[in-house]
Each structure stands twice: as structure tokens, then as C-alpha cells.
Amino acid sequence: MATSPLSLNDCRARDAADPLRSLRDLFTIPKELIYLDGNSLGVMPKAATARAAEVVAQEWGQGLIRSWNTAGWVNLPHKLGNQVARLIGAGDGEVVVTDTTSINLYKALSAALSITKEDAPQRRVVVSERNNFPTDLYIAQSLCNQHGYTLKLVEPEEVSASINADLAVLMLTHVNYRTGAMHDMAAVTAAVHKAGGLMVWDLAHSAGAVPVGLRDADADFAVGCSYKYLNGGPGAPAFVWVHPRHTDRCWQPLSGWFGHSAPFAFTPDYQPAGGITRYLCGTQPVVSLSLLECGLDCFAAAEKLGGMGALRTKSLALTDLYIQLVEERCQGFGLGLATPRNHAQRGSQVCLTREHDAGGDLGSGAFAIVQALIARGVIGDFRAGDGGIHKDILRFGFTPLYVGYEDVWNAVEHLRQVLETEEWKKPEFNQKHAVT
Amino acid sequence: MATSPLSLNDCRARDAADPLRSLRDLFTIPKELIYLDGNSLGVMPKAATARAAEVVAQEWGQGLIRSWNTAGWVNLPHKLGNQVARLIGAGDGEVVVTDTTSINLYKALSAALSITKEDAPQRRVVVSERNNFPTDLYIAQSLCNQHGYTLKLVEPEEVSASINADLAVLMLTHVNYRTGAMHDMAAVTAAVHKAGGLMVWDLAHSAGAVPVGLRDADADFAVGCSYKYLNGGPGAPAFVWVHPRHTDRCWQPLSGWFGHSAPFAFTPDYQPAGGITRYLCGTQPVVSLSLLECGLDCFAAAEKLGGMGALRTKSLALTDLYIQLVEERCQGFGLGLATPRNHAQRGSQVCLTREHDAGGDLGSGAFAIVQALIARGVIGDFRAGDGGIHKDILRFGFTPLYVGYEDVWNAVEHLRQVLETEEWKKPEFNQKHAVT
Structure with a gap:
């Protein structure tokens, strides 16, 4: 990843050139939402209503x-x-x-x-x-x-x-x-x-x-x-x-x-x-x-646009981009990468780790960071670690049918802001719900 | 059942006096349908859409x-x-x-x-x-x-x-x-x-x-x-x-x-x-x-109209009425009653039997009679016998939430006509489907 830093415009250009871009129109994506939780519940096809x-x-x-x-x-x-x-x-x-x-x-x-x-x-x-x-x-x-x-x-x-x-x-x-x-x-x-x-x-x-x-x-x-x-x-x-x-x-x-x-x-x-x-x-x-x-x-x-092969190519491009942008733009906040860099070993999600005590009294802070992102309209989810070798996880799914490259840029930008401003330390982001 | 023969007007009068009659308005009952299959699939509450x-x-x-x-x-x-x-x-x-x-x-x-x-x-x-x-x-x-x-x-x-x-x-x-x-x-x-x-x-x-x-x-x-x-x-x-x-x-x-x-x-x-x-x-x-x-x-x-107690009273009145009308108006066609007359032993359906050879080459005819009724908009169902002590069954469910007394009259009238005209012997009523 020795390439020059990417810009928002680069991401927009990728969306414009994306041969699968038209598929996004088959789905209802709520306005102001960057939905990176399609690995938990996929969005609604417009035809469903x-x-x-x-x-x-x-x-x-x-x-x-x-x-x-x-x-x-x-x-x-x-x-x-x-x-x-x-x-x-x-x-x-x-x-x-x-x-x-x-x-x-x-x-x-x-x-x-x-x-x-x-x-x-x-x-x-x-x-x-x-x-x-x-x-x-x-x-x-x-x-x-x-x-x-x-x-x-x-x-x-x-x-x-x-x-x-x-x-x-x-x-x-x-x-x-x-x-x-x-x-x-x-x-x-x-x-x-x-x-x-x-x-x-x-x-x-x-x-x-x-x-x-x-x-x-x-x-x-x-x-x-x-x-x-x-x-x-x-x-x-x-x-x-x-x-x-x-x-x-x-x-x-x-x-x-x-x-x-x-x-x-x-x-x-x-x-x-x-x-x-x-x-x-x-x-x-x-x-x-x-x-x-x-x-x-x-x-x-x-299928008419290349099917699972084309979707896989885009999925890897999205997850590669997310990893690259997090590493370029969110350095120094204690984040790590749980997902393999090797394409052959990677699914369609990127999981970030945070050390158990990276958030001091607030544990790893991973739960609260995810909540702060959700409050900003970036929907991912949190999976708790066991305090041992399995660390707390910030989990982001990239569904190539409807997630775009600009979404990835914006998701990382929100993550950067949440970390830089320490917004995630607010009490309201540290209260656990029944389901996350 | 020594009472004088009932009339359609008697049934209409019962509907008019039915304290639960308003509940029917909570449901969508397709026009021209007498639905006596709520014991298989209940009708749609209007609120469902x-x-x-x-x-x-x-x-x-x-x-x-x-x-x-x-x-x-x-x-x-x-x-x-x-x-x-x-x-x-x-x-x-x-x-x-x-x-x-x-x-x-x-x-x-x-x-x-x-x-x-x-x-x-x-x-x-x-x-x-x-x-x-x-x-x-x-x-x-x-x-x-x-x-x-x-x-x-x-x-x-x-x-x-x-x-x-x-x-x-x-x-x-x-x-x-x-x-x-x-x-x-x-x-x-x-x-x-x-x-x-x-x-x-x-x-x-x-x-x-x-x-x-x-x-x-x-x-x-x-x-x-x-x-x-x-x-x-x-x-x-x-x-x-x-x-x-x-x-x-x-x-x-x-x-x-x-x-x-x-x-x-x-x-x-x-x-x-x-x-x-x-x-x-x-x-x-x-x-x-x-x-x-x-x-x-x-x-x-x-619940506000008497709940399950009131529903049970109406259910028994409906099934009593159906039994009485079938016995008064469909005599001589080989029908029998599989459902107990004793209220304490009866659910909310009436099952009629027909002897295995009552329909000659067409078996009991029970399947075809049900199909002919369905073609007339009277929806009940058929359950096959085993050729032994368990006879072929014509099954009619009476859901007291939405079935009325006039429905019962009309259902029996269609049954009488199907039997009297031998309409059920038509070939199209003797072809079995995947699900009945």
C-alpha cells in the first residue's frame, strides 16, 4: 500500500466507473445512511414492498x-x-x-x-x-x-x-x-x-x-x-x-x-x-x-453484469479501499486489523480490533465507537471479545450489490472524526442495548 | 332436531341478532365466497395490509x-x-x-x-x-x-x-x-x-x-x-x-x-x-x-364482546345449524356425520362422511363434491379415508369471528344443488391437485 493518499474524488471516480453501479438502484438505501451491516441484515430490495x-x-x-x-x-x-x-x-x-x-x-x-x-x-x-x-x-x-x-x-x-x-x-x-x-x-x-x-x-x-x-x-x-x-x-x-x-x-x-x-x-x-x-x-x-x-x-x-465473479471483484476492491483508508487516515488510535489482507482468505467484511484497555476505563472503546458511528448514520456492529486472544471487534460489511466507493470514504471519515474528537467517550455511547 | 324447517330468513334474523356480528368487519372476506376453511388457513384481518x-x-x-x-x-x-x-x-x-x-x-x-x-x-x-x-x-x-x-x-x-x-x-x-x-x-x-x-x-x-x-x-x-x-x-x-x-x-x-x-x-x-x-x-x-x-x-x-365464551356459543350455534340444515335438506345422498353431536365433544368444524362406494366408480365422491363446492365459491376441504374404518371426509370449518348464519344456509344450499344435479360427477372435479 505504497500508493499516494486517496481522495474523495478518487472514490467518486471509482463509483462512476463501477460496472455494477446500476444494481444499487434496485435497493432502498435510507438517506443519510452508510449501511455497512448487510452482513447482519441486508437492505430492502425496492420490489419487496x-x-x-x-x-x-x-x-x-x-x-x-x-x-x-x-x-x-x-x-x-x-x-x-x-x-x-x-x-x-x-x-x-x-x-x-x-x-x-x-x-x-x-x-x-x-x-x-x-x-x-x-x-x-x-x-x-x-x-x-x-x-x-x-x-x-x-x-x-x-x-x-x-x-x-x-x-x-x-x-x-x-x-x-x-x-x-x-x-x-x-x-x-x-x-x-x-x-x-x-x-x-x-x-x-x-x-x-x-x-x-x-x-x-x-x-x-x-x-x-x-x-x-x-x-x-x-x-x-x-x-x-x-x-x-x-x-x-x-x-x-x-x-x-x-x-x-x-x-x-x-x-x-x-x-x-x-x-x-x-x-x-x-x-x-x-x-x-x-x-x-x-x-x-x-x-x-x-x-x-x-x-x-x-x-x-x-x-x-x-448475473447479466458478470455475476458472482464481478461482485467478488468489487467486494475485494471495497474492502481493500476501506483497509487502505483506515490505515492512511486513522493512525494512532489503537486500531488493528482482524481481517486477512490476503484476498483468498477474506470474505466481504472488514473487522477492526481495539486492544482491551485501549479505551482506559471504557474498555477497548470498540462498542462506544460503533455506537457513535451509528449515531452519525454509519451502521456497522460490535462483537465483544473474551478478554483473551479474541479481541473486541468493530465489524463492517461491504455488500457489493449496493455499497459504493464514496460510502467507504465517508465511513472512514466519520471513523476518523469519532476517534479524533473522542466523541465516542460520551456516556450515551457506552450504554449497551439488547441487540447490537 | 324436531323443530320446523328453517328458512333463509331465519338465518338472516340470526345474523341480525348476533352480538358478535361486528367482528366480521375486521376481516376481508372475498366477495362471492363462503369460506369454511378457516381451520386450514384463516382469512386476512383488514389490518394486515x-x-x-x-x-x-x-x-x-x-x-x-x-x-x-x-x-x-x-x-x-x-x-x-x-x-x-x-x-x-x-x-x-x-x-x-x-x-x-x-x-x-x-x-x-x-x-x-x-x-x-x-x-x-x-x-x-x-x-x-x-x-x-x-x-x-x-x-x-x-x-x-x-x-x-x-x-x-x-x-x-x-x-x-x-x-x-x-x-x-x-x-x-x-x-x-x-x-x-x-x-x-x-x-x-x-x-x-x-x-x-x-x-x-x-x-x-x-x-x-x-x-x-x-x-x-x-x-x-x-x-x-x-x-x-x-x-x-x-x-x-x-x-x-x-x-x-x-x-x-x-x-x-x-x-x-x-x-x-x-x-x-x-x-x-x-x-x-x-x-x-x-x-x-x-x-x-x-x-x-x-x-x-x-x-x-x-x-x-x-374480548369486549364476551371473548372465547361468546365465540364458543356462536361456534356451536353455527355447527348445530349446519348439521340441522344438512339433515333437513340433503337427505338421501349418502352423507353421514363424523363430528359428535354432543357439544362437549365438538370443536368448531363439521365433518361429513360419504361411504367409500357411494359414488360408484368415482369412489365416495367426497373429493369431487368438495371440488364442485369450491367452484361455486364454497370453500371447504377433503380428507381422504383409508378405505377401512376411516371414511372419506368433507370438512367444513366455522370460524365464529367471521362466519355468519346466512353463510351456513347458503353453504348447505350449494351442497344440496351439487348433490341433486350430480354436478360433482363432472370430470374436472375428479382430478386431484397437489394440495387440497
């Missing part, structure tokens, strides 16, 4: 029960699943959109353990990262307790060494929620298979953010979230993919009627459907599910 | 991630749970609205088995009805397979005899989906407790349809559906109640982050929250969840 009115007033209000057929409600998990499949390198008919990430992980990890128990009963260890997203660890903890497995949590650099003859399943989130660090999906999966284990990927911070090739990597199971980079709306249903070599080998435990081979025959015995359909369970929240289509349609528009 | 626009365009579109706090998204499962609690005789803070009925049943039945395993490990049988709603049986089948229990399915009249020293859990749907027959919740629960077992109730066809007293009956666990009589919208999230004496005794297996005692501390170990909160799992579909409030608000309006 009309779609919501249609599904509520027409499909529900007028169509009523008939809409299960006439409006295609019954096929939504598969229809949307096929749209998601194209973004994660999965095949047609291999993905369903349903339930939550936690619940889909329960299904996938249960199935993985069931298969491994049959094929390699001596393998009794499930490995994950200590700072994997907690709900993944909680679900794994429940399943390990139920089925007598040991859940071993390691640091990212210890993952390789944990792939051994004891490993039943390695369960990783592809892009880490705290650091933005990305695993090499193909290499890790290959190592796990070579050692005789199974691989479960959580794509919560990957789907729609970085190119993903589940089939190319020959992965076993994957789950992911649709309300982050896929812009499906708050709490939009999640997705699950299972390699076809595994789908029909076992039941997943949440054997609800939508996973039955003939759900509307109403027979008392469960007979699972073939393929990914058996990963469905109960009736889905149709309104929330329908809105996801608006988010996925934006990727269909992006 | 504005609420959908608000939650999508404002809370998501403008508030974005901040709405978890500012719009109260994080509290919706509890807030709505408290509204549901009042309709089912549960206490404040004892119910959460979340996930699907199937998934909530998995949580509840898992917990019940976990408790019974500790308190009475010799009890190894789970009992339910053979014609309970299939997804309940599928979930029970999965859990029994996992934990080594025997799932015993019986006919309703055999339930009493199956409450014995082997019983771990009795799992019943309070109002049967095929027949509308209602169990005596207090008596059955007391018998189960006397025998040393635990009782799990599914309230899918009870909540908002009939008065329910979970606490009065001293039940153990209950789940239910919000898109039928609660008018929450297609696939609206379901609810779960656990008696406070049980909530903190064990984990439920779907131990996602929203069930953690401190979900936003992001710690790697699962520590379940106290009380019903631990029955939450992942992030909920906020838009679908929010719309349920419109449905529940209609019950708040009904």
Missing part, C-alpha cells in the same frame, strides 16, 4: 387456501432453493429454503453423524472453531451430548491438525462472523475426506458475498442464511444443501409432513421423500419466504 | 438492523406468546410464538421424554391417535426411534385403556383434524397424571376456536398453530407452552442462540435461558411473525 402487498392482499386475502396451488406456495422452498443453488455452486433440485440456519444445521449435522456412525463408528469427535457463530456451537453441543460425541473447539490455525482418525465431522463457517476470515473450502474439504471424515459448511457469511463451489469442493452438507447478503428480509428462512450421495441414506430427525414422500396423503407412517425434499419439516412462513425472491432476483440482475 | 407495508417499508426498509431494538422484533415471540396465552388458559410469560408446530412438537415431546426417562425410566410407550394429524405422528416416530420408545397408535375410544403403567407420554390433538371430535382436556390429563405419565396437547384446531384451559387442566406441554383460527397468515409461526414445573428441568434439543440465557454475549457454551425462552431456537421470520399480531388483535376486540 409491492411483493409484500401482493402476497398479503391478493394471495392470502383473496386467494386464501387456494393459493397453496394457484400462487405456488407449496413449491417456494424448492423454487427459491434453485435460485440459491446457483449462487453456491450446487445443482438444480439440491437446495431447499426453509426454517432457520440453526434448525437446518441440526438436520444436517444429525444426518452427518448418523452416516458417520454407520460408516466409521470409531470416529467420535466433532471439530469446530471456538469463535464459530455461537448458535452453530450450541446445536453441535446438543447433538454431541445426545449421541455421545466429543465437541472439540479449536482456533483457526489448529483446524488442520484436528483433521485426524478420530474426526467424525468438521463443521466450519466458511467466512468467520467475527473476523471475516475465509477458509479454503476445497482444500479443507479434501483434507477431511482424505482423513475419512465428513464436512459441514455454514455459508451464512458467504452466500451472495463470495463465490462458493459446493459441488466443485465435493462438500457433504451446507446450511446458510438468507437475510444477510441475500437481502431476504428480517429472519427470512434459511437454506440447506446435502450432497445427493447422502440425501437418501438416512432420515433427518425433524421428520415433519413437508418432508414426507406424499404429504397430502395423510398416512400415519413417515416415508421420507427422496432427495433434499426430506429436509423440509413443517409449514413455512409464506410471506417472509416470498420476500426472499425479491432479494434473489437482484442476483439474477447481477 | 397496512401492517405488512409498515414492517416491510419502514421497519426493514428504513430501520434496518436497528429495528431489532427500535421496532421490538426481538420481543415478538414473547409479546405474541402472551396474547396467545390468554386464549389457551396459560400464564403470562409461559408461551412463545416461534418456528412451526412440527418443530415445537419435537422440542416439547423431546423434553417430555427426557423428563419421563429420569422420573420413570421403565415407561417406554408413547401413545397417540392413529388419525392424529400426520406430522405429529411423524415427529413422534422420529423421537421414539431415536430414544428407544414404542409409539402406539390407537383409536379415540381406545385412549383410556392405553393410559397405564407403560405410558411415558400421551400425545393428542385436542380437536381432531379429520372429525372435529374434541377430547376432555382436564379429564384426560388427570387420568394420565394419575397413571404417572405426561400429557402433550396439540392445540392446532383449538386455539381461538374453543375455550382452552391448560393451567386449569394442569397439562404438561402444548403446541399449536397460528394460521388457522388465529388468522396469522399463511405459515405464520406456531406456539409452544410448557408448564413452569418442567421448563427448567432439561434442555430442549434445538438449542439455538435465541434460547440462550445471554444470546448477544456470543459465548461458545450453551447456557439455556430460564422458563419458556429456552424453547426458542433461531432467528424468526419477522414479517410473517408481525402479521400474526393483526389476527390476535381481533381476539382483543372479541
Whole structure:
């Protein structure tokens, strides 16, 4: 980064030259907001308001029960699943959109353990990262307790060494929620298979953010979230993919009627459907599910402009720019970089650290700095450290569909001002909320 | 039923005198439709269109991630749970609205088995009805397979005899989906407790349809559906109640982050929250969840007019009237009554049977009769029999919030015409769809 300092005009010029710039117009970005939290909740596609009115007033209000057929409600998990499949390198008919990430992980990890128990009963260890997203660890903890497995949590650099003859399943989130660090999906999966284990990927911070090739990597199971980079709306249903070599080998435990081979025959015995359909369970929240289509349609528009490859190029340019500007303009305030500089190891977010006592009596100050930025309209978020090797994190997501280069400049400028003026030390920025 | 034949004018007079008649104006009833399928999908409260626009365009579109706090998204499962609690005789803070009925049943039945395993490990049988709603049986089948229990399915009249020293859990749907027959919740629960077992109730066809007293009956666990009589919208999230004496005794297996005692501390170990909160799992579909409030608000309006007691009185009057009119006006067409005449044993629906060969080559004809009615704008549904003691069913739900007495007259008149003209024998009414 020995280039000459960048200016606001340089950033504007980059926006003007951005081949994906028109995609921003597909979304509602609240005025005066620089939204760098699309990795937590993506912004609203403009089409969502009309779609919501249609599904509520027409499909529900007028169509009523008939809409299960006439409006295609019954096929939504598969229809949307096929749209998601194209973004994660999965095949047609291999993905369903349903339930939550936690619940889909329960299904996938249960199935993985069931298969491994049959094929390699001596393998009794499930490995994950200590700072994997907690709900993944909680679900794994429940399943390990139920089925007598040991859940071993390691640091990212210890993952390789944990792939051994004891490993039943390695369960990783592809892009880490705290650091933005990305695993090499193909290499890790290959190592796990070579050692005789199974691989479960959580794509919560990957789907729609970085190119993903589940089939190319020959992965076993994957789950992911649709309300982050896929812009499906708050709490939009999640997705699950299972390699076809595994789908029909076992039941997943949440054997609800939508996973039955003939759900509307109403027979008392469960007979699972073939393929990914058996990963469905109960009736889905149709309104929330329908809105996801608006988010996925934006990727269909992006496809014409280069698709995930072009989005990835822009994402890296945005995160590179943010890192460069923070280093040029926010020196001397105790900030560090948690996100890898190496492109191959970086997702679509940049996470800054602050030493635990950098803020004196106010701890690292990271929480308050994020609050002060939010008050200025720069929306990122804070993730607490553990007081040990995992530091407090200031987290900023860069969604290439709608974030621009001028946004990056302005975000850094606000950060500089918050730090220089010590605005973040105000009491109102040091009071914690229920959710951040 | 020795009264003189009723007339259309009699029915109109009843509507005019109905103290609950104003509640109908809270809903959008499509013109020319007689909707007797509120036991499958309730109609849309008029408030839902504005609420959908608000939650999508404002809370998501403008508030974005901040709405978890500012719009109260994080509290919706509890807030709505408290509204549901009042309709089912549960206490404040004892119910959460979340996930699907199937998934909530998995949580509840898992917990019940976990408790019974500790308190009475010799009890190894789970009992339910053979014609309970299939997804309940599928979930029970999965859990029994996992934990080594025997799932015993019986006919309703055999339930009493199956409450014995082997019983771990009795799992019943309070109002049967095929027949509308209602169990005596207090008596059955007391018998189960006397025998040393635990009782799990599914309230899918009870909540908002009939008065329910979970606490009065001293039940153990209950789940239910919000898109039928609660008018929450297609696939609206379901609810779960656990008696406070049980909530903190064990984990439920779907131990996602929203069930953690401190979900936003992001710690790697699962520590379940106290009380019903631990029955939450992942992030909920906020838009679908929010719309349920419109449905529940209609019950708040009904509360001022007598609440569930007044709704029950009207519901029985509607179903009595339907039975009387069918018997007076549709004689000689092979119809029978599957729903109990005894008020204490009847939910809010009437199910007619037709002998398996009553339609000759067209089977019972029940499917086609329902299709012919739907084509005339009378929406009910069909549930197939098994060719044995469970006959084909024509099912009609009477939601006292919005169904009127004139609707009942007209519904029977259409049925009479469909039967008399043999309109139902047309080929187009004998082709089955994916969902009915």
C-alpha cells in the first residue's frame, strides 16, 4: 500500500466507473445512511414492498387456501432453493429454503453423524472453531451430548491438525462472523475426506458475498442464511444443501409432513421423500419466504453484469479501499486489523480490533465507537471479545450489490472524526442495548 | 332436531341478532365466497395490509438492523406468546410464538421424554391417535426411534385403556383434524397424571376456536398453530407452552442462540435461558411473525364482546345449524356425520362422511363434491379415508369471528344443488391437485 493518499474524488471516480453501479438502484438505501451491516441484515430490495402487498392482499386475502396451488406456495422452498443453488455452486433440485440456519444445521449435522456412525463408528469427535457463530456451537453441543460425541473447539490455525482418525465431522463457517476470515473450502474439504471424515459448511457469511463451489469442493452438507447478503428480509428462512450421495441414506430427525414422500396423503407412517425434499419439516412462513425472491432476483440482475465473479471483484476492491483508508487516515488510535489482507482468505467484511484497555476505563472503546458511528448514520456492529486472544471487534460489511466507493470514504471519515474528537467517550455511547 | 324447517330468513334474523356480528368487519372476506376453511388457513384481518407495508417499508426498509431494538422484533415471540396465552388458559410469560408446530412438537415431546426417562425410566410407550394429524405422528416416530420408545397408535375410544403403567407420554390433538371430535382436556390429563405419565396437547384446531384451559387442566406441554383460527397468515409461526414445573428441568434439543440465557454475549457454551425462552431456537421470520399480531388483535376486540365464551356459543350455534340444515335438506345422498353431536365433544368444524362406494366408480365422491363446492365459491376441504374404518371426509370449518348464519344456509344450499344435479360427477372435479 505504497500508493499516494486517496481522495474523495478518487472514490467518486471509482463509483462512476463501477460496472455494477446500476444494481444499487434496485435497493432502498435510507438517506443519510452508510449501511455497512448487510452482513447482519441486508437492505430492502425496492420490489419487496409491492411483493409484500401482493402476497398479503391478493394471495392470502383473496386467494386464501387456494393459493397453496394457484400462487405456488407449496413449491417456494424448492423454487427459491434453485435460485440459491446457483449462487453456491450446487445443482438444480439440491437446495431447499426453509426454517432457520440453526434448525437446518441440526438436520444436517444429525444426518452427518448418523452416516458417520454407520460408516466409521470409531470416529467420535466433532471439530469446530471456538469463535464459530455461537448458535452453530450450541446445536453441535446438543447433538454431541445426545449421541455421545466429543465437541472439540479449536482456533483457526489448529483446524488442520484436528483433521485426524478420530474426526467424525468438521463443521466450519466458511467466512468467520467475527473476523471475516475465509477458509479454503476445497482444500479443507479434501483434507477431511482424505482423513475419512465428513464436512459441514455454514455459508451464512458467504452466500451472495463470495463465490462458493459446493459441488466443485465435493462438500457433504451446507446450511446458510438468507437475510444477510441475500437481502431476504428480517429472519427470512434459511437454506440447506446435502450432497445427493447422502440425501437418501438416512432420515433427518425433524421428520415433519413437508418432508414426507406424499404429504397430502395423510398416512400415519413417515416415508421420507427422496432427495433434499426430506429436509423440509413443517409449514413455512409464506410471506417472509416470498420476500426472499425479491432479494434473489437482484442476483439474477447481477448475473447479466458478470455475476458472482464481478461482485467478488468489487467486494475485494471495497474492502481493500476501506483497509487502505483506515490505515492512511486513522493512525494512532489503537486500531488493528482482524481481517486477512490476503484476498483468498477474506470474505466481504472488514473487522477492526481495539486492544482491551485501549479505551482506559471504557474498555477497548470498540462498542462506544460503533455506537457513535451509528449515531452519525454509519451502521456497522460490535462483537465483544473474551478478554483473551479474541479481541473486541468493530465489524463492517461491504455488500457489493449496493455499497459504493464514496460510502467507504465517508465511513472512514466519520471513523476518523469519532476517534479524533473522542466523541465516542460520551456516556450515551457506552450504554449497551439488547441487540447490537 | 324436531323443530320446523328453517328458512333463509331465519338465518338472516340470526345474523341480525348476533352480538358478535361486528367482528366480521375486521376481516376481508372475498366477495362471492363462503369460506369454511378457516381451520386450514384463516382469512386476512383488514389490518394486515397496512401492517405488512409498515414492517416491510419502514421497519426493514428504513430501520434496518436497528429495528431489532427500535421496532421490538426481538420481543415478538414473547409479546405474541402472551396474547396467545390468554386464549389457551396459560400464564403470562409461559408461551412463545416461534418456528412451526412440527418443530415445537419435537422440542416439547423431546423434553417430555427426557423428563419421563429420569422420573420413570421403565415407561417406554408413547401413545397417540392413529388419525392424529400426520406430522405429529411423524415427529413422534422420529423421537421414539431415536430414544428407544414404542409409539402406539390407537383409536379415540381406545385412549383410556392405553393410559397405564407403560405410558411415558400421551400425545393428542385436542380437536381432531379429520372429525372435529374434541377430547376432555382436564379429564384426560388427570387420568394420565394419575397413571404417572405426561400429557402433550396439540392445540392446532383449538386455539381461538374453543375455550382452552391448560393451567386449569394442569397439562404438561402444548403446541399449536397460528394460521388457522388465529388468522396469522399463511405459515405464520406456531406456539409452544410448557408448564413452569418442567421448563427448567432439561434442555430442549434445538438449542439455538435465541434460547440462550445471554444470546448477544456470543459465548461458545450453551447456557439455556430460564422458563419458556429456552424453547426458542433461531432467528424468526419477522414479517410473517408481525402479521400474526393483526389476527390476535381481533381476539382483543372479541374480548369486549364476551371473548372465547361468546365465540364458543356462536361456534356451536353455527355447527348445530349446519348439521340441522344438512339433515333437513340433503337427505338421501349418502352423507353421514363424523363430528359428535354432543357439544362437549365438538370443536368448531363439521365433518361429513360419504361411504367409500357411494359414488360408484368415482369412489365416495367426497373429493369431487368438495371440488364442485369450491367452484361455486364454497370453500371447504377433503380428507381422504383409508378405505377401512376411516371414511372419506368433507370438512367444513366455522370460524365464529367471521362466519355468519346466512353463510351456513347458503353453504348447505350449494351442497344440496351439487348433490341433486350430480354436478360433482363432472370430470374436472375428479382430478386431484397437489394440495387440497
